[in-house]
Amino acid sequence: MKNISHFSSLNFHLRIGWMFPQIMSTYGDRGNIIVLQRRCEWRGIEVETLRITEHTSDKEIASVDLLFGGGAQDREQEVAMEHLMSKKQPIKKLIENDVPALFVCGSPQLMGNYFEPTKGRKIEGLGIFDIYSKSPEPDEQRLIGNLVAEIIVENIKTKPYVIDPSPLLVGFENHGGRTYIQSNAKPLAKVIKGNGNNGKDGTEGVVYKNALGTYLHGPLLPKNPGLADWLIAKALEVKYKKKINLEPLDDTLEEKAKTAIARRLGVQV
Amino acid sequence: MLNKVLIALGKSISKTSQLLNRGNGSTWPGHVALTGNKNFIKQILAKSKTKVIIVAGTNGKTTTASLIRTGLEKNGFSVLQNDSGANLLNGIASTILLNVNAAGKLKQEYAILEVDEGTLPLILKQITPDYLVLLNLFRDQLDRYGELNTIVNKWLETVETLSERTTLVLNANDPQIAYLGLKRKNTKYFGLETIKGTKDHPQHAADSILCLRCNKRLTFSEVYFSHIGNWHCENCLLKRPAIDVSIFPESSLKGTYNKFNLLAATLVLRELKLTEGQIGKSLEEFKPAFGRQETINYKGKSVQIFLTKNPTSFNQSYVTIKDLRAKVLLVVLNDRVPDGHDVSWIWDVDLPELEKFKHILVAGDRVYDMALRFKYDNYQDVEAFEKLDEAIEAGIKYIDEEETLYILPTYSAMLETRKILTGKKIL
Numbered sequence: 001m002k003n004i005s006h007f008s009s010l011n012f013h014l015r016i017g018w019m020f021p022q023i024m025s026t027y028g029d030r031g032n033i034i035v036l037q038r039r040c041e042w043r044g045i046e047v048e049t050l051r052i053t054e055h056t057s058d059k060e061i062a063s064v065d066l067l068f069g070g071g072a073q074d075r076e077q078e079v080a081m082e083h084l085m086s087k088k089q090p091i092k093k094l095i096e097n098d099v100p101a102l103f104v105c106g107s108p109q110l111m112g113n114y115f116e117p118t119k120g121r122k123i124e125g126l127g128i129f130d131i132y133s134k135s136p137e138p139d140e141q142r143l144i145g146n147l148v149a150e151i152i153v154e155n156i157k158t159k160p161y162v163i164d165p166s167p168l169l170v171g172f173e174n175h176g177g178r179t180y181i182q183s184n185a186k187p188l189a190k191v192i193k194g195n196g197n198n199g200k201d202g203t204e205g206v207v208y209k210n211a212l213g214t215y216l217h218g219p220l221l222p223k224n225p226g227l228a229d230w231l232i233a234k235a236l237e238v239k240y241k242k243k244i245n246l247e248p249l250d251d252t253l254e255e256k257a258k259t260a261i262a263r264r265l266g267v268q269v
Numbered sequence: 270m271l272n273k274v275l276i277a278l279g280k281s282i283s284k285t286s287q288l289l290n291r292g293n294g295s296t297w298p299g300h301v302a303l304t305g306n307k308n309f310i311k312q313i314l315a316k317s318k319t320k321v322i323i324v325a326g327t328n329g330k331t332t333t334a335s336l337i338r339t340g341l342e343k344n345g346f347s348v349l350q351n352d353s354g355a356n357l358l359n360g361i362a363s364t365i366l367l368n369v370n371a372a373g374k375l376k377q378e379y380a381i382l383e384v385d386e387g388t389l390p391l392i393l394k395q396i397t398p399d400y401l402v403l404l405n406l407f408r409d410q411l412d413r414y415g416e417l418n419t420i421v422n423k424w425l426e427t428v429e430t431l432s433e434r435t436t437l438v439l440n441a442n443d444p445q446i447a448y449l450g451l452k453r454k455n456t457k458y459f460g461l462e463t464i465k466g467t468k469d470h471p472q473h474a475a476d477s478i479l480c481l482r483c484n485k486r487l488t489f490s491e492v493y494f495s496h497i498g499n500w501h502c503e504n505c506l507l508k509r510p511a512i513d514v515s516i517f518p519e520s521s522l523k524g525t526y527n528k529f530n531l532l533a534a535t536l537v538l539r540e541l542k543l544t545e546g547q548i549g550k551s552l553e554e555f556k557p558a559f560g561r562q563e564t565i566n567y568k569g570k571s572v573q574i575f576l577t578k579n580p581t582s583f584n585q586s587y588v589t590i591k592d593l594r595a596k597v598l599l600v601v602l603n604d605r606v607p608d609g610h611d612v613s614w615i616w617d618v619d620l621p622e623l624e625k626f627k628h629i630l631v632a633g634d635r636v637y638d639m640a641l642r643f644k645y646d647n648y649q650d651v652e653a654f655e656k657l658d659e660a661i662e663a664g665i666k667y668i669d670e671e672e673t674l675y676i677l678p679t680y681s682a683m684l685e686t687r688k689i690l691t692g693k694k695i696l
Binding site: 144260 | 473478611635638640641644
């Protein structure tokens with residue numbers, strides 16, 4: 001992969017913050033970090049990843065340019081929530097300062113107003129997204145399978161962030177919880193095939209400022225490189241306070257992986 | 270009387286299905302028997318004198334069961350074993366049905382049954398085994414089994430109700446397996462004794478990192494792979510139990526994971542009163558089960574298959590072929606029912622020193638997902654094939670006569686690969 005010289009000369013540098021990777025990493029969530037790192041490196045953008053733990057200081061968290069959170073298993077979700085609560089202020093501050101963030105799998109639930117780990121138990125979330133999540137009713141199944149959705153947030157679809165704006169979001173969902181969006185947040189995408197936030201209202205994911213949440217778990221970004229580039233471009237824009245045009249990369253394999261799943265679900269690409 | 274009718278019916282279904290060449294009909298007769306009588310398995314076993322050994326765990330079931338079988342057969346005992354493709358309730362009922370005699374009894378001295386981890390609680394309601402061997406639990410097919418903790422909880426409940434008569438054979442180095450035996454008398458542990466004794470970290474794909482007793486993070490003084498190691502809890506002082514068997518016989522099986530399969534089999538065979546000499550001699554000629562480190566000669570070249578089902582087995586296969594100085598690698602990633610529909614796990618595997626491979630090829634239903642995994646570890650020249658036979662042909666061309674083409678397939682991909690390499694269908 002070529003290094004683009006005029007880019008390195010600009011000396012861009014990004015710090016990715018990965019929230020509690022030891023417990024919030026259920027199923028291939030690391031794929032997102034790997035993709036963000038490589039897509040920076042391949043463009044000559046210096047990049048490092050800070051693994052946020054319970055010992056990370058508020059000051060270190062404040063130095064993060066792009067935040068990522070993966071999913072925790074049910075047993076670990078409450079431990080994860082304790083850790084998150086201890087870092088509530090610095091994390092909220094990042095989001096309010098327009099730092100882009102991606103929360104996948106079960107982690108958007110922890111970022112909402114509250115969630116129910118089991119029926120009848122309510123746990124307070126971080127309150128970043130104006131959403132709440134409920135555990136399934138006894139007659140409701142876990143929502144599992146490939147999903148294709150259309151991104152409906154204009155600012156993500158338009159240039160200059162995305163070089164080849166593909167409005168399709170493709171991934172795998174596996175969740176028991178049902179999430180409902182309230183007035184101060186918007187859905188990320190409209191479900192074409194699959195279940196989405198709650199299997200009922202046709203929405204998938206959530207957006208607040210530059211923070212994105214989605215039930216699509218694990219490696220979301222390998223098959224959605226446009227979204228990865230949006231996060232990188234936004235992070236640079238917020239940090240360096242100017243519009244950034246990212247150098248295009250060869251995404252032939254990424255597009256093939258994406259269209260293979262979309263076509264299999266009967267979605268024309 | 271009912272069972273006799275079901276047995277006759279089941280056997281004729283099996284014959285018909287063989288005649289029609291629709292596989293070996295390995296689960297249909299059991300389905301019919303259990304529909305006719307849900308206590309079929311329990312009743313047949315109660316009438317028979319057969320001792321039952323159940324083997325469960327995410328990885329290593331088939332190899333461990335086959336090792337125990339080999340040890341017993343080479344020492345003159347008769348043994349019944351189910352196919353790895355028949356490890357759910359119907360498959361086990363079929364295995365039993367097809368082996369009973371006219372009197373409705375099993376004639377073998379031992380039955381070794383490998384059981385799917387999700388099915389184990391159901392099976393233990395039907396069967397009280399003489400030995401229950403629990404190997405490990407790793408994240409595997411979350412879309413099918415649910416989260417790993419769900420399985421751990423079900424196993425805990427099941428073991429609590431298990432008869433004292435059953436000897437529990439547990440892996441001391443897997444914290445969540447070892448925990449199952451802590452309150453129980455009739456329990457034996459296998460495992461490796463620690464050499465290093467310094468602080469060590471579980472691999473990225475590790476699962477069992479929280480203490481089952483107090484929910485605090487466990488500490489490892491040595492990690493063999495994934496979360497398998499010498500563990501203890503600094504909070505509640507729970508620690509790896511004392512090990513009963515830590516020495517195993519010489520074997521051609523490669524890889525650390527196979528040490529644990531050998532240890533489990535050795536412990537069971539010792540319990541069955543075989544001597545060290547008898548065990549060693551019987552296992553030294555052990556041939557791997559199909560697709561598990563199996564070597565096949567294809568067009569004058571050597572091809573070795575390492576079944577690879579989840580991050581832990583991928584990591585272990587990868588380390589093992591690196592030790593064998595592999596130069597050409599083909600990974601075949603399918604996402605059918607036996608493989609799991611979710612292929613996210615490929616991002617949990619570690620791929621050190623990719624540059625040492627001359628060629629990396631990928632194929633399978635999710636060929637492009639696998640290609641991306643290599644691309645994003647900076648192996649740009651990965652070669653993607655939509656057709657498996659073309660990938661194998663290309664791989665064969667890349668190796669010299671003294672080299673080996675290493676293939677890492679998921680389960681259904683392994684069956685397809687073998688079909689191409691041997692020209693016949695199995696199962």
